[in-house]
Amino acid sequence: MNPDPNPTPPAPNATLILDHAAIDRCLKRIAHEIIERNPDLSKAALIGIPSRGVEMARRLTALITEFTGAAPFSGMVDVAMHRDDLHRHRIPPRVERTELPHEMRDKTIILVDDVLFSGRTCRAAMDSISSFGRPARIQYAVLVDRGHRELPIRADYVGKNMPTAFDERIHVRFEAVDHIPDSVWMSRP
Amino acid sequence: MISPMSATPSIPASPPQRADTGWTHKDLTSIEALTADEIKSILDTASAFKTVGVREVKKVPALRGKTLVNLFVEPSTRTRISFELAAFRLSADVVNISAATSSLTKGETLKDTAKNLEALHADIIVLRHSSAGASQFLAERLDASVINGGDGAHEHPTQALLDVYTILEKKGRIAGLHVAIIGDILFSRVARSNIHALLKLGARVTLVGPRTLVPREFEKMGVAVTHDLDSVLPDADVVNLLRIQHERQRKEYFPSLSEYTAFFGLTQQRAELLKPDALIMHPGPINRGIEIDSDLADSARSVILDQVTNGLAVRMAVLYLCAGSRNG
Numbered sequence: 001m002n003p004d005p006n007p008t009p010p011a012p013n014a015t016l017i018l019d020h021a022a023i024d025r026c027l028k029r030i031a032h033e034i035i036e037r038n039p040d041l042s043k044a045a046l047i048g049i050p051s052r053g054v055e056m057a058r059r060l061t062a063l064i065t066e067f068t069g070a071a072p073f074s075g076m077v078d079v080a081m082h083r084d085d086l087h088r089h090r091i092p093p094r095v096e097r098t099e100l101p102h103e104m105r106d107k108t109i110i111l112v113d114d115v116l117f118s119g120r121t122c123r124a125a126m127d128s129i130s131s132f133g134r135p136a137r138i139q140y141a142v143l144v145d146r147g148h149r150e151l152p153i154r155a156d157y158v159g160k161n162m163p164t165a166f167d168e169r170i171h172v173r174f175e176a177v178d179h180i181p182d183s184v185w186m187s188r189p
Numbered sequence: 190m191i192s193p194m195s196a197t198p199s200i201p202a203s204p205p206q207r208a209d210t211g212w213t214h215k216d217l218t219s220i221e222a223l224t225a226d227e228i229k230s231i232l233d234t235a236s237a238f239k240t241v242g243v244r245e246v247k248k249v250p251a252l253r254g255k256t257l258v259n260l261f262v263e264p265s266t267r268t269r270i271s272f273e274l275a276a277f278r279l280s281a282d283v284v285n286i287s288a289a290t291s292s293l294t295k296g297e298t299l300k301d302t303a304k305n306l307e308a309l310h311a312d313i314i315v316l317r318h319s320s321a322g323a324s325q326f327l328a329e330r331l332d333a334s335v336i337n338g339g340d341g342a343h344e345h346p347t348q349a350l351l352d353v354y355t356i357l358e359k360k361g362r363i364a365g366l367h368v369a370i371i372g373d374i375l376f377s378r379v380a381r382s383n384i385h386a387l388l389k390l391g392a393r394v395t396l397v398g399p400r401t402l403v404p405r406e407f408e409k410m411g412v413a414v415t416h417d418l419d420s421v422l423p424d425a426d427v428v429n430l431l432r433i434q435h436e437r438q439r440k441e442y443f444p445s446l447s448e449y450t451a452f453f454g455l456t457q458q459r460a461e462l463l464k465p466d467a468l469i470m471h472p473g474p475i476n477r478g479i480e481i482d483s484d485l486a487d488s489a490r491s492v493i494l495d496q497v498t499n500g501l502a503v504r505m506a507v508l509y510l511c512a513g514s515r516n517g
Contacts, residue, residue, distance in 0.1 A: 051208060078237055081249040081279075081509070091209040092513030095237035095506075131246035 008180060010171040011187040017162060017170075018184035023143070026159030027056070030141055031063035033157050034110060037139070041070035043106055046141075048076045049113040049125050050096040055174045056143060057112035075099035077111070082124040082131075104133040110157075114172040116142040119153035144184060146170050162186070210234060212510040216328035216335045219344045220385040228389060231506050232354050238509070239502035241278055251509055252279035255312040259285045260302070261338065262293055262318045267473060267497070268338050268347070272315045275504035281313070281512075303327050313512055316340070334511040342376045347507055348472055349382030351500040353390060355492050356427055358499065359468055364391030369421045371397045371453060372431035372480060375404065375442075379472050380431060384410055395421050398453055401442040418453055422462040429470040430455055430480045446479055455481045460490075468492050 009016070018026065038044045041064060048057030054076045061074035078096040086092065101107050111125050122140060129135065141157035146164040164170065164186065171185040210230050220228070241249055257276040259269050269285065276283045286302075288294065293302055299318070306314060313334040316324045321343030328335040339345040357363055368387050374380045374396050384407075387394050394412040396403050408414050415421055422428070433449060443449050450456070455469065460482070463469075469481070469491045477483040486493060 081238070081241070081251040084250065084253070086251055086509075086513045089209070089513060090213075092212055092234075092510050094208060094210050095234045095509065097237060098240060127250070131249065132244055 009187075010173060010185055011169070014171060014185035014187035016183060017144075017186050018160060020182040023159070023182045023184065026143060027059055028063055030157045030159060031060050031067060034060065034139075034141070035064060035068055037156070038108055038110075041068060041072050043136070044108045044110060045073035045075060045101045045104075045135075046110045046112055047100065047125075047129070048074075049079055049111065049121060050076060050094070052172050052174055052177055053111075053113040055177050056114055056141075057110075058176075059174075060110075060112060060141065073101050073107075075101070077125050077128050079121055079124040079128060082128040083120070084124070085120070098128065098132070100129065100132050104129075104135040107135045108137050108139060109135045110139045110141055112141045114143045114174075115170050116140075116145045116153075116155050116158075117148055117170075119149045119151035122153050123151055143172060144170050160184075210510060210513075213514055215511055215514050216324070216337075217346050217507050217511055218325045218328050218335065218337045218340075220346045220349050220382045220389070221344065223385075223389070225389045225391075228350070228353070228386060231350055231503065231510065232357060234506035234510060235350070235354055235499070235502040236358075238278075238505040239499065241505070242498070242501065248278055248280055250280045252276065252281040252512055255279075255281040255512055256310060257281045257283050257313040257315065257508070258306050258311045259283065259315050259338075260291075260306070260317070261286065262288045262291070262299070262316070262323075263339070264288065265317050265339065267500075268317065268345075269315075271347075271497070271500045272336075272338065272504050272508075275501055275508055276313075278501070279505055279508055281508070284311075299323060299327065300330060303331055303333075307331050307333050313508060334514075336507060336511060339378055341378065342381070343378055344382045344385075345378040346382050347500065347504055348379045349386040350507070351496055351503040352379075352383055352429065352470060352472070353386045354499045354503050355470065355496050356392075356468065358495070359492055360426065363387065365393075366426040367393045367395065367424055368427040368429060369395045369397055369425040370429045370431065371418065371455070373402050373433055373442075374398055374407065374431070375402045376434070377431050383429065384412055388412070395425070397421055399443045399449070419459065419462060422459060422467075423464070425463065425467055427468045427470060428455065428463070429472075430475075432472065432474065433476060433479055450479055454479060455485060457482050457485065460485055463490070466490075470496060473497065 046057040046061050048054030065071050078098045080093040080095040139156040142155045143159040145158045145161050167189045169187050173183045315336045315338045317338040318340050321341035323340045324337035396414050397418050471493045
């Protein structure tokens with residue numbers, strides 16, 4: 001991949017926080033941390049939260065395979081139908097497929113998302129997973145932790161801690177999803 | 190990802206993939222008023238909801254705390270139960286009101302009944318009514334979401350949606366397919382909604398039945414009309430057989446049920462004319478031996494029970510989308 005050195009910002013006043021190379025380093029480090037914490041990778045399943053969490057889970061799975069030869073399960077979990085704030089949306093969020101391991105009892109589910117903010121998405125994802133079965137444990141990997149938690153939730157793997165003001169926004173762009181080079185941006189209202 | 194930013198729904202520039210459904214209607218009163226994209230959005234949402242039915246826990250909290258009222262002024266069992274189960278699976282609370290038990294029999298107007306339901310904070314009203322336009326009438330007057338569960342001979346939108354969903358699921362596409370709708374078209378809201386949905390999604394539609402029940406007038410909708418079933422079957426990808434409503438004494442429209450079967454029933458012999466992969470559909474309840482041969486109804490080509498299963502997923506999608514769009 002030849003990343004454009006100056007990708008177009010997603011908002012006029014957005015500043016670049018992570019470029020392609022920095023995201024690559026974050027993902028490789030997280031992949032190594034997952035390998036370290038999960039000696040039996042055949043029992044690990046990386047489950048992305050749509051939409052960019054799914055791409056990130058796919059990338060982490062590929063890196064783990066590259067580093068160890070193991071091929072953990074890679075899937076996704078819909079959170080739209082498990083959120084408690086449908087009434088706060090103007091347009092209903094998309095409901096996505098859910099792909100989880102058939103048998104979860106002995107599995108470590110590693111939830112993957114691009115940005116950790118209030119923690120409500122993670123809660124919805126855990127609720128959704130528990131309606132399918134009872135995994136042995138759930139871990140949580142995010143590319144950016146921007147703070148402002150509204151629930152007692154913490155990530156096990158963090159690409160970058162990025163303190164933000166509440167009304168600032170983080171935009172994550174993945175080439176495979178957004179057709180612009182991998183990049184993370186912050187914008188003010 | 191949209192969720193952490195849900196309080197501020199402004200979308201950053203150039204996201205090629207939508208994070209929302211694009212659905213902006215609080216009501217579903219007809220297929221005619223929908224765009225092809227809106228129909229596709231419902232079908233997409235339905236395919237995600239279909240998986241809820243095979244989970245260990247067949248319930249999601251999307252509509253927790255919402256109240257749905259099934260206001261069925263005209264009798265129905267399958268549509269009402271399908272909406273009821275869809276609401277249960279979405280964690281909504283459900284109240285059923287049928288004509289016999291409601292104050293409508295005491296002379297209360299439909300609007301007053303509905304206003305009373307709204308005063309009790311009903312969020313969604315599913316209305317089945319014998320008058321065309323009844324659900325549109327309520328939708329314009331209530332803040333609650335109004336879903337048309339069948340209004341007279343006008344439309345039955347969720348039936349058409351589950352029919353196209355089933356075709357899409359089995360055939361992988363709608364555009365370019367040839368769908369024959371057979372039987373009592375004149376009085377059929379199912380036929381009208383199906384015609385709108387199929388044409389918007391690019392299918393070709395032929396209506397087949399006795400002259401009295403399938404007037405040429407329908408050609409104005411953009412469909413073909415014929416009274417010769419045998420000429421249509423070899424080219425049809427889907428045959429949708431509508432129920433002959435013999436309990437309504439349609440004697441004036443055809444001489445006898447056996448004559449209807451002789452000309453328009455899907456018999457074993459006629460089924461030989463069908464393409465091997467043609468789908469046989471029926472909105473139910475079926476009259477075995479009248480519209481369709483009993484064995485054919487149970488054959489591998491029949492997707493009649495798939496339609497029932499998919500109806501649940503489609504209604505979950507409709508409830509989710511309409512209830513989620515009330516906040517504009």
